[in-house]
Amino acid sequence: MAQTSSSIGSGPGLTEWLTSPPGRYLLEWEQARIDAHVADVFGFHALQLGLPQLDALRANRMPHRWLACAPGSLEGLAPTGLEGGADEGPASQPPGEVSSQFGPLASPGSVGPLQCDFDALPFPNHSLDLVVLPHTLELAVDAHHTLREVDRVLVPEGRVVILGFNPHSLWGLRQWGGRWGRRFGGSKAPFLPPAGELIALRRLRDWLRLLSFEVERGGFGCYRPPLASKPWLDRFGWMEKAGDRWWPMFGAVYAVSAVKRVRGMRVIAAAASKRTRKARSPAPAVASHTHRAGGDASARWIERWRRLAEEQA
Template identity: 60%
Template sequence: MTRESSIIELAQWLKSPPGRYLLGWEQVQLDRHVSDLFGFHALQLGLPQLDGLRANRMPHRWVASDSLYMPDPYDLPPVDESISTLAPHAGMALHCDFDALPFPSQSLDLVVLPHALELARDAHDALREVERVLVPEGRVVITGFNPASLWGLRQRFGHLRRGMGLGGKLFLPRAGDFIGYWRLRDWLRLLGFEVERGRFGCWRPPFGSQRWLDRGAWMDDHGERWWPVLGALYCLVAVKRVRGMRLVGLARLQKAPANAPAVVAQPRMHSQADGHDNG
């Protein structure tokens, strides 16, 4: 299965009831996480169906895709009224490889990756490229499928049935490497990132119909409290740290040791001639 067909399959799956359910949760999370991030240049890699930068007010914003396939726009949930940093989205569309971004090193303040690593040719190379283009203290926001969830479990059973020759239809898109949350944290740590926030979501059972998804809505109300790591999706925010950089504060005065000799200024003895002119 080619990458182009994988991207098309994901775009079509997102139109299904479970796809719209997940897409809505991701859009809300991206709005919340990027609204208070400041800078000048922001970039979204992949999944143009989501408007991951609509709640961010950086003046220069781009949406990049490594595929020529342009899906129809989706109906996205409205922006939360509590977010007060909205600006008209004037982002530009780019076509480029995610492991060779057309930006100078340390030139971007924010990079958003909605499912971009799962469909990348090489997730490690794409993440290293993100680290290259981010400025020190720049942020990266990543969303992805959680393999350690009921949705991931159903997907593994589907692959197992196919491997045994029993056939059957997979619940989630076929292609893509679903990267676990803790595995992704390890990758980021090796590249010098520090994870600031992480959150799971979408705890409803993996039903295919809207009717049954609605019946499982009560699980979203209790999932974050009782089984948070079993959410079908995760959203992670990390900051790029640079070694050797530290905040400079006020210098502290060091107290002299108790046994240090004290220096006493001796008064100058003036001679009688010092107060008179010669001659």
């Protein structure tokens, strides 16, 4: 699988891991959560970056939706395009399969998803209303650069939805133990695919805050222990409700929705200069006329009293 300058596509082993019981369990939770995040986001242009196994935009109603993948990341996946039947809606697509709604929809003649480098998206500034990053930052070579590129293409008040693995969870602990065990000669492999770096939610919030994003909603999920067998995963199904109530911060995966805020400015220089000109302007002519009229009357009275005094003398 080819590696680009900004991402590792779906990552070595991630495609195979998503077909396993824990991978299907993860995709099922993420599909339900992402549908709730994007259903009420309105606009004209939406983009999903990476992870074609997840149909992140199926519940969104924007007229133009794209799926962008890194070059070479679609090897071994079913082809996408417009081959789906007219009666098959996007909501009927099961998680884990590539949806036929992408292609991109803005160009009806297209037969496949968009392939590009995530550090140079082929979209102009302030052109997208929604961007979904399903584990994209974890698999990116430079997560900061990818997030800055998303900030560039989003319109003011645009929304970004991010999915990521939580390192402070049972799955993260199992992944950490597997990596350290391999370094010391252990035979136990990591639970999650080895590619990528787990990003904590607090760290991600700091990155978003630096780019003037405001986190509006988020949550954790997948509280079952890291087990590879479906029957054992089903046995711990009770942990979903218990974890959501008693230890919500220790879910294996998180979903975050943030809005791009653009601070406005108010120009006050013109108003200040107007007040200055008003303060420095000369006194009204009416006041000076009143003063001169009063002085002439006094002079006339003085002249009259002087004449009366001379006549009596």
